[in-house]
Amino acid sequence: MSREGQQSAGAPSVGGDLGRPSAATGQEAADLVFAAEQAHLSETYGKLEKIGRDAIAAMEAVARDAAEDKKSMAEELAVNFATWDDILETHADIVAMNNIIEAHDMANSVQAERLRAVEVLLREPYFAKIALQFKEGAPAKELYIGSAGISDENYRRLVVDWRSPVAEVYYNQTMGPTSYVADGRTIHVDLQLRRQFEIEEDRLITYFDSDVAIEDKLLLASLSRGRSAHMQAITATIQREQNAVVRHEDVPVLQVAGIAGSGKTSVFMQRIAYLFYQHRGALDPTQVFLISPNPVFGRYIDRVLPDLGERNPEILTWEEFLSPLLPAGRGVGESDVSLERLRAIDAAVASFEFARSDFRDITSAGVRLLGGDAVEKVSAKFANLPAGPHRATLMAEELSVRLTARLKSLAAQEDTHDEIASLPVDEQLRLFGEVFDPQSDEEARTLALVYLEEKHTDALRAMEAMEWLDVDRVAARLLGREGLTSVEWVYLKMALTGLGNPEARYVMIDEAQDYSQGQLAVLARYFRRAHFLLLGDPNQAIFEGTATWDEMRAVFEEMRGSVSQCRLMTSYRSTPAITDLFARLLPAGEAMEVASVQREAPAPEIVVCENADEWKAALVEAVRVACDAGGLTAVIVPWKNDAKRLAKTLDGVTVLGEGDSLPETGIVVVPLKLAKGLEFDRVIIPDASARAFPNSDIARRRLYTTISRATRHLTILSNGELTELLNQG
Numbered sequence: 001m002s003r004e005g006q007q008s009a010g011a012p013s014v015g016g017d018l019g020r021p022s023a024a025t026g027q028e029a030a031d032l033v034f035a036a037e038q039a040h041l042s043e044t045y046g047k048l049e050k051i052g053r054d055a056i057a058a059m060e061a062v063a064r065d066a067a068e069d070k071k072s073m074a075e076e077l078a079v080n081f082a083t084w085d086d087i088l089e090t091h092a093d094i095v096a097m098n099n100i101i102e103a104h105d106m107a108n109s110v111q112a113e114r115l116r117a118v119e120v121l122l123r124e125p126y127f128a129k130i131a132l133q134f135k136e137g138a139p140a141k142e143l144y145i146g147s148a149g150i151s152d153e154n155y156r157r158l159v160v161d162w163r164s165p166v167a168e169v170y171y172n173q174t175m176g177p178t179s180y181v182a183d184g185r186t187i188h189v190d191l192q193l194r195r196q197f198e199i200e201e202d203r204l205i206t207y208f209d210s211d212v213a214i215e216d217k218l219l220l221a222s223l224s225r226g227r228s229a230h231m232q233a234i235t236a237t238i239q240r241e242q243n244a245v246v247r248h249e250d251v252p253v254l255q256v257a258g259i260a261g262s263g264k265t266s267v268f269m270q271r272i273a274y275l276f277y278q279h280r281g282a283l284d285p286t287q288v289f290l291i292s293p294n295p296v297f298g299r300y301i302d303r304v305l306p307d308l309g310e311r312n313p314e315i316l317t318w319e320e321f322l323s324p325l326l327p328a329g330r331g332v333g334e335s336d337v338s339l340e341r342l343r344a345i346d347a348a349v350a351s352f353e354f355a356r357s358d359f360r361d362i363t364s365a366g367v368r369l370l371g372g373d374a375v376e377k378v379s380a381k382f383a384n385l386p387a388g389p390h391r392a393t394l395m396a397e398e399l400s401v402r403l404t405a406r407l408k409s410l411a412a413q414e415d416t417h418d419e420i421a422s423l424p425v426d427e428q429l430r431l432f433g434e435v436f437d438p439q440s441d442e443e444a445r446t447l448a449l450v451y452l453e454e455k456h457t458d459a460l461r462a463m464e465a466m467e468w469l470d471v472d473r474v475a476a477r478l479l480g481r482e483g484l485t486s487v488e489w490v491y492l493k494m495a496l497t498g499l500g501n502p503e504a505r506y507v508m509i510d511e512a513q514d515y516s517q518g519q520l521a522v523l524a525r526y527f528r529r530a531h532f533l534l535l536g537d538p539n540q541a542i543f544e545g546t547a548t549w550d551e552m553r554a555v556f557e558e559m560r561g562s563v564s565q566c567r568l569m570t571s572y573r574s575t576p577a578i579t580d581l582f583a584r585l586l587p588a589g590e591a592m593e594v595a596s597v598q599r600e601a602p603a604p605e606i607v608v609c610e611n612a613d614e615w616k617a618a619l620v621e622a623v624r625v626a627c628d629a630g631g632l633t634a635v636i637v638p639w640k641n642d643a644k645r646l647a648k649t650l651d652g653v654t655v656l657g658e659g660d661s662l663p664e665t666g667i668v669v670v671p672l673k674l675a676k677g678l679e680f681d682r683v684i685i686p687d688a689s690a691r692a693f694p695n696s697d698i699a700r701r702r703l704y705t706t707i708s709r710a711t712r713h714l715t716i717l718s719n720g721e722l723t724e725l726l727n728q729g
């Protein structure tokens with residue numbers, strides 16, 4: 001038990017109905033509360049362990065029963081296709097067998113769900129307790145809130161899930177009369193106690209009672225623990241303005257602007273977990289997409305949801321999203337594309353008709369499997385429909401049938417059988433599990449089809465991707481120009497074929513300010529039924545040609561109707577002094593609103609060097625100090641080339657690459673592009689000279705982004721005259 005922690009806990013603020021002595025002194029009362037809470041924790045922990053053990057035993061029993069049932073069912077199942085009645089009977093038996101297997105699966109998934117909750121809770125059974133009075137005069141009801149919810153065998157709630165409606169009063173942070181919404185009904189309650197805990201497994205470290213809840217002590221405790229190599233969930237300390245985003249109603253588009261370190265990324269991880277809870281069983285992680293700024297960032301955040309007992313959604317960078325949609329060998333390239341250029345595509349497609357030259361052959365392994373002429377014929381069949389997604393889908397279905405027919409006809413040819421027979425034996429074994437020795441024509445055809453489907457897998461993929469349509473040809477004819485950017489190319493293909501993912505339900509774009517209008521329009525169109533969450537910081541727009549915050553809203557208003565907006569103005573990452581420094585780079589009105597809740601640390605250091613030797617010595621010294629101090633230090637440079645150059649100057653210092661994960665400790669040189677979204681104990685800006693950061697908007701945003709990566713220590717060096725940006729204000 002941490003005596004110090006216990007003393008820091010506020011005096012209990014609620015009286016007798018919660019079982020605490022009212023006459024005791026503050027410290028005695030606190031001790032009694034501590035002892036009572038530790039006892040409750042130990043009891044809950046024991047119950048959780050038992051639930052876990054019971055769940056495993058139940059799953060074992062289900063597995064045993066299922067195996068026995070399957071065995072006896074398989075023995076009893078008499079497959080008989082002799083008469084129509086026999087077929088019906090066989091069918092009924094199979095349905096019954098499947099129902100039994102399904103029942104086993106269901107029983108297992110219920111237990112697996114409980115086990116998952118127990119696994120999460122055994123790390124920290126809960127982090128808060130609230131006492132709610134539902135009716136005047138009635139005793140307050142105590143609820144413990146944790147990262148998952150669980151009930152005991154009598155359906156009594158041991159721990160309430162942080163995402164359940166009632167938990168909202170904890171996050172509202174208002175004592176006394178308050179309310180929450182459940183099943184569309186507003187429920188008025190009196191919040192009499194809001195107690196936060198620091199717990200490790202079954203050990204209570206300390207507790208804090210909120211009185212008026214101005215200050216969130218658990219938040220301060222959590223922030224003082226500092227940074228880690230992987231992003232952590234913020235479930236216990238989600239702040240009120242953040243909670244408004246996490247629990248925001250399910251609107252088509254939610255655009256959240258937040259200053260650096262305001263918890264945008266943390267909030268959207270919590271929102272994903274919240275959505276999974278709300279749509280339990282109906283929302284699959286494969287229907288949720290998270291577009292991340294770079295692969296390092298993807299790895300930085302990929303533990304948050306598993307720690308909350310949820311599966312990760314699809315985490316993709318823009319390149320990873322776009323590449324598979326492009327023809328092989330075509331790079332992602334330039335992404336700065338305006339909405340006008342895409343509108344021109346829509347306008348052109350609206351009055352367009354296919355021509356023979358738009359179609360091309362599907363060939364594979366040197367064989368022409370489907371000719372452009374055949375595609376034209378199929379197109380003519382649907383000529384009554386406008387050239388566009390509906391027609392393309394019908395064409396694709398018919399062409400697919402034709403391709404299958406073609407493969408089947410090849411499978412019947414003796415040449416093919418000879419080709420298979422001449423394959424090395426181990427290749428035949430890999431393909432068929434035995435040597436190719438068909439006993440009938442039918443068997444020969446079946447095996448040959450297996451072989452051909454593998455041999456021509458490229459053709460099947462090309463068919464799936466509707467590559468019989470030559471998008472470049474269409475572009476040249478339709479738009480009168482070749483060399484479309486990849487953004488335009490994919491947009492045109494979507495307009496012509498309906499290419500997209502209609503199954504996606506949610507798409508979250510982090511660092512949304514770094515995308516061009518064209519990129520945003522492509523995402524909005526590709527995920528045409530999804531709800532979007534756009535998180536970003538207009539002041540961290542560090543690339544040329546990206547959409548402004550208003551342009552982003554306009555793109556989504558045009559494509560989705562309406563856009564809801566929220567703002568996050570408190571920084572949780574950086575010390576007040578670092579926050580002040582980067583807030584100085586904000587437009588005047590905005591800087592006023594920015595606040596930091598971190599505790600203070602040494603002020604940022606700015607060293608202006610007169611010449612290159614002095615600068616190099618100062619840099620080496622800054623790195624040495626950082627090395628001695630421990631933790632993780634980033635030397636953040638504007639571009640990749642600077643990183644390589646600097647690594648030579650600083651012997652033995654590694655450069656963080658796209659394929660790397662963030663190390664726990666040490667010194668890394670990081671190009672700004674890869675530092676996006678990340679944070680470090682210390683940041684060294686090797687050169688903040690007027691040359692490196694001229695007095696321009698983009699340089700101002702790049703400097704703001706660089707500075708705001710630092711949590712506690714910041715050293716700024718300047719090789720020559722310091723940038724004017726830091727001299728202002």
Ligand SMILES: Nc1ncnc2c1ncn2[C@@H]1O[C@H](COP(=O)(O)OP(=O)(O)OP(=O)(O)O)[C@@H](O)[C@H]1O
Nearest residue numbers: 234237238239260261262263264265266572573677
């Ligand atoms: N409510 C909170 N409780 C505890 N820690 C928090 C909270 N909100 C944010 N943090 C911490 O603050 C830091 C910054 O959060 P996060 O990276 O989510 O901010 P961001 O707005 O995405 O930052 P940026 O845009 O500058 O990259 C993280 O270490 C995060 O854990």
